[in-house]
Amino acid sequence: MYTESIEMVEVAPRDGLQNEKTMISTDDKVALIGRAIAAGARRIEVTSFVNPKAVPQMADAEAVCARLPQRADVTYIGLVMNARGAARAIETGRIDQLGAVSVATDTFAKANQGQTSQGSVAAASEIIAMAHQAGKTGQVTIAAAFGCPFEGEVAQARVVAMAEALAKADPVEIGLADTIGVGNPAHVVSLIGKVRAAVPHIPVRVHFHNTRGTGLANVWAAIGAGAVTVDAAIGGLGGCPFAPGAAGNVSTEDVVYMLDRAGVGTGLDLAELIAANHWLGAVMDRTLPGMVARAPRFPAPKD
């Protein structure tokens, strides 16, 4: 019934860390990326090229990029909000794919990137065009697609209209992000169905936060509805500096645990991910939100 495999994007180095108060060293960020690759990650959101005053944790974007492993089989994604960020990302010579963000509501678009929602669609389209001109690929995520921390419910028709407008820029995919973790599986199935009907040639990626415990339910529903790529963060870290109450991304290891056991391939190694969770927890000096890393292994290893 279900698909045999999906693709995952590891977002811990960017979305996982961006909201952390304690500065993570460039060494640790590079080590985290190395661990993700060792666990099988082949698409990784490595950093964002944004104003370091707004997001201090990402101030070392260029330094991280300079130390990315030379891997032809890994796609490194840099998140950018505008042409200036896109130029910085391209300038590194190490970013394979630009990730743009369009926001579904004006209030959140203003808080997140000082634009209207429509302005954020125009900016994303420009970013994707810049990627193409530089010989890179570009993709876009529609933030607050399932609800806005300021405006509340977000009409599905609004998100579909944004997807139609963004599709004209020819992104490799469109992401639907539940930035504040308010989505539910019925909403997920409905919105993905509508977006796929509106732009059938564009693959759908999903990005869920587990703020209210529904993260994995939404992932499962999204895959059933035809999403082909899932964002997740090792450890379940995450949050948004501009979205009050946003909490962790779905944890990569929890998603992989569920999908492994359900027979859906991800290309990732659960034991390596759990080890990465424990390593990252030691770096952060706290227990991370991901749950499978705190539970006994099942089935128990045969000695």
Added chain:
Amino acid sequence: MYTESIEMVEVAPRDGLQNEKTMISTDDKVALIGRAIAAGARRIEVTSFVNPKAVPQMADAEAVCARLPQRADVTYIGLVMNARGAARAIETGRIDQLGAVSVATDTFAKANQGQTSQGSVAAASEIIAMAHQAGKTGQVTIAAAFGCPFEGEVAQARVVAMAEALAKADPVEIGLADTIGVGNPAHVVSLIGKVRAAVPHIPVRVHFHNTRGTGLANVWAAIGAGAVTVDAAIGGLGGCPFAPGAAGNVSTEDVVYMLDRAGVGTGLDLAELIAANHWLGAVMDRTLPGMVARAPRFPAPKD
């Protein structure tokens, strides 16, 4: 597509509390039951009638029953493992329904109730017969239906055969319990489909633990597969004294949040449940696992 409503069973007073090291007072247990009723719960697992040396937290079973609110519209369930427990529950005069437990593996059956798996089926059948003789209803839960802490994977055919055997005792429903939280949505859909095909006249209840983050995904999948009743515990408390690594039940308030927003009715009031979580957290002097009670309200209340 989805069902319009499901039934929930509140299990916090029994499964939620049974593994707590600190003794909860009878006053607080009765208050918890009162809060569940105020939130709309109409089936509540109020206690278990087991050996107080094995499960000290449930030693006040008779005292709790003596103080249950007189409510013709609420079904009070007492969990029992054998004829002795059934007789105690019936003797209180306040238990409406006996809940029996059959265990899918011999090793866990032995640890949980000193029986073989087959012995636990016979015991459950006897308990249900005693319920009928006393003018009560009886139901049964198949524990470790999705995996065993000792034996690992559990064959679906074994659970189906148990359901067929148990159906002869005419329980009001058969529960499928993921006692240690290792289920995944594909397994859930498959097993429920097989059980429904084998005993189509018996409603299926599900009981999930969120040990590895998959709890709500399993609930959603189970409802889609035709389960009509869902166990959950206010606060997401829970565990099993005889199942190493078992962690909390799915949280009632998280399940209700997801289902409310997905348009599936439960008859429960989310705000009351969140208040009950906060009250219970104060009683236990810690933050409880349930997540929606720790997140901002969405949509934000209109002032």
